[in-house]
Amino acid sequence: MGRERPKTLSLTIGALCVAVLLLAIGAVAGAAWQSRDDADVPAMTAVDVGFAQDMAVHHDQAILLSSTVAGRPGVGQEIVGLANRIVTAQTAENATLRGWLTWFGKPLTSSDPMAWMSGSHDDDGTDSGHEHGSGRSITTPAPSTTADPGPAMAGMASTDDISRLASRTGRDAEVWYLQLMVRHHRGGLLMAKAAYNSDDVTDTVKRTAYQMMTDQGEEISLMTMLLTARGAQALPD
Numbered sequence: 001m002g003r004e005r006p007k008t009l010s011l012t013i014g015a016l017c018v019a020v021l022l023l024a025i026g027a028v029a030g031a032a033w034q035s036r037d038d039a040d041v042p043a044m045t046a047v048d049v050g051f052a053q054d055m056a057v058h059h060d061q062a063i064l065l066s067s068t069v070a071g072r073p074g075v076g077q078e079i080v081g082l083a084n085r086i087v088t089a090q091t092a093e094n095a096t097l098r099g100w101l102t103w104f105g106k107p108l109t110s111s112d113p114m115a116w117m118s119g120s121h122d123d124d125g126t127d128s129g130h131e132h133g134s135g136r137s138i139t140t141p142a143p144s145t146t147a148d149p150g151p152a153m154a155g156m157a158s159t160d161d162i163s164r165l166a167s168r169t170g171r172d173a174e175v176w177y178l179q180l181m182v183r184h185h186r187g188g189l190l191m192a193k194a195a196y197n198s199d200d201v202t203d204t205v206k207r208t209a210y211q212m213m214t215d216q217g218e219e220i221s222l223m224t225m226l227l228t229a230r231g232a233q234a235l236p237d
Helices: 004-024 027-033 046-070 077-103 159-167 170-197 203-229
Strands: none
Touching (some): 046 159, 046 170, 077 170, 159 170
């Protein structure tokens, strides 16, 4: 145990250093939107802006969950490695998302999360998102406690969920992290899919959403296998 903790700390610090570097160059992503000498390159649409705002906030929590589990005692290197990869990858994506928003002078957060998903459609032609006044909303997994309803964004953990992760060690921390992250990634997939299928999205954001769908889908499969290996299952939707 004494040897594992310094190594775990070193890995975590290394991942965070990379994350800080990626944030430092995030503004370049905005310029890259218009990297071609093309006066017709479009500005961000309402869907582009909403997706960038909400997905960045969604990523913030994945980074928090992953940083938390990587520092818990007794967590194995398999989970620490996965968590550090998620921290690095999603910090890089946040640098891009917030770089776009900064480049176009848009707010970094939305006062009405997921409102941009109204009218977007899934592959089966059904609405994916919520319609104000209609009473219809995205199916968000229920939080694990009744005292804390949690945030409205799909797949997000509640504050109680995060507190439980911060208090657990070893296998218990590993399982709870994997369960929270599978649910979290499923929520991210809903958002990325809505952006990808929207009629009001630029090619730049469409490509980014597709890559997120691919990456998070693969990670869901991996984390589901890791849960199975630990005799556990994903949380119900």
